[in-house]
Amino acid sequence: MEQSLGSDSGPADKSRVLNVKPLRCLVPIFPSPPNFSPFSSGQSAPFVCANPSGPFPSGFAPFYPFFSPTDSQRPPEQNSQTPFGVHNQPGSFGFNNPIPGAVPITSFRTPPPPPPPGVAPNGDTGPSRQNYRTHTTGIQSQSQSEEADDDEYSETPNQNAQYLSSFSMHVTDAERTSKAQRSKSKPQKRGRKGQEVNFSSPEVDVELIVSNILNSCNLMAFDTFRRADGDKESVGYILMVYDLLRRRITQIEDGKEATPGVTRRPDLRSGTILMNKGIRTNIKKRIGVVPGVEVGDIFFFRMEMCLVGLHAPCMAGIDYMGLKISQEEEPVAVSIVSSGGYEDNVEDGDVLIYSGQGGNIYRKDKQISDQKLERGNLALEKSLHRGNEVRVVRGLRDVVNPTGKVYVYDGLYKIQESWVEKGKAGCNVFKYKLVRLPGQPEAFTTWKSIQQWKEGLSSRAGVILPDLTSGAENLPVSLVNDVDDEKGPAYFTYFPSLRYSKPVNLTEPSFSCNCQGGCLPGNSNCSCIKKNGGYIPYNVAGVLVNNKSLIHECGPSCPCPINCRNRISQAGLKVRLEVFKTKDKGWGLRSWDPIRAGAFICEYAGEVINDCKMEELGSESEDDYIFDATRTYQPLGVLPGDSNKARQIPFPLIISAKNVGNVARFMNHSCSPNVFWQPVLRESNSESFLHIAFFAIRHIPPMTELTYDYGIIQSGKADERKKRCLCGSLKCRGHFY
């Protein structure tokens, strides 16, 4: 935000570039060949130019992402096959309407942000938790103090009673769990003296967090989801809880001194905890489809696949089970993970040459040997003859976080043949050729296409603009339509941040931090960390740890650089986005890159609407690009810190992105969203700026539409603004505002 224009000089001075780029207000008129890109060559194409303020070319209509509420023109049924299928817009383009005119888009580089409206103290009500059980088995006094330490879940004191009652139960659980673990773990194998003692206090800490997360999450789901056979809801729930727990443990570990020799594995710890608590599903191994897991689903840790029953071993690549045939039992393979541990051949998207296991290929301290036909190798061999389906998971480098991996569930394959090869070290290696079954949704092939688009090896079909921000963002955002002939949304000015019309002063002075090189976890002197309850709200990957009533980011007067870990929502886009034409909801937003749960996506840019403008808006009422934090928002039911009551924010913020906005204005509503918003406060000494930042609720595979819940209006205006919802979710409310 404070990267002022001046500091941005040099070759990367985009503001200057923008001003001389005439194309920004020109959009080509088709027809054009599928791969035609107006900016890729010097060839001239017919252009039409629209004045930003109108009048628009004939046939042009301002863009509305959703149904107009006007009753005279009822929208068609969701699956109607109406020509163009886009009657959801007031100026929709049926046969009588010619193709819409060109839509110019201008953009600006963020100037220093003007100051914001008044800031009330954080009006957090905290979660209103159900008191669902009251076993009172020995509350340890120590637990109470730990409780107080555990910031964000207990922001208001009146919850403590409830906390303690539910906590007591979980302490018992914790004790049981750790006993189980202790008896289970090999006691004498590694003589790690003293470490038990070291671990005991964090252990309590973690148990507390588990219980808090479970409390905050939907308990009905917890009690009723089926462990034997999952469904989409239980799988989603488990993954959500797992990731929340993992992020929280990571946050706590980050703040601690590193103990040499001890590897911190929040992924394993949180996985073990959930395993022991039975928060898992599809426990029994099975051949073929795993209920609740869909082709294309992504995972960021092996543990996640264990918990939902997609692939049981937490390290091994081949999962297999015994299958009874008459009297005898023989092993058959059920799933494999291909992620570069061996020399697999992954050239073709639908064919995989997979290496067998064993032979000590991966271990430096042991002699490399021939692989044997046993365990996984035997199972794969049997599966070849039985012809059973084998699930395939492909592991890839994570683009956003290059040290990590993404696992893509690529659906069912069958083994076609097997053979033995001499490996690099001269020893025998088994090879299995797997071929993907036809008729499944695309998964891995989509990833390959995206990679090719990025490398310029092939071009994305239907691209209208390679970058609709004209360089205003740090990453390009394509404008794509591969469903019909519409050439773009209505005119607006691209601007990557929020515009405040008048400054707002804080009632209490706020102190900026003094962290020159960036705020670091565990620094108890950092005032910005203090404001967040003692933790940086983001972990090292820039992922939000949990839902809070308010995040305090570093502000203009903090000396830390823009890449400070407490400036995530200011540092620009992290994933490659595209604005695309949906089948039935106008334009939408999606990502080329996978997005992990909690990752920052973008902020809601636009113009802050102050009170007097609100009045105008009432009469105008046709602004479909409103973000209104004062609406009622149903709790997502899964995020800790998320109240069962309406969420509240520090002060009523309403943003209009009708004329000025960023990618967020294209995000459609859904009653089962995959994105949520979060108020973020950036303060300087006397002023504060409230922003709205969007984060992923769960892992989002590439090319999945990004949606959030627009909230509910309860005022008299509600009926006027009501629009029919097409989110298609089972929990769809039928309309939105």
Next chain:
DNA sequence: CTCCTTCAGGGGTAT
């Protein structure tokens, strides 16, 4: 009940 195996993943270190 232990041992054994295993296409992880973090942290440290040398480029």
Next chain:
DNA sequence: ACCCCTGAAGGAGAG
């Protein structure tokens, strides 16, 4: 980018 180290779950095998 390597190198090293600890790791968790479930199969395999011993008692």
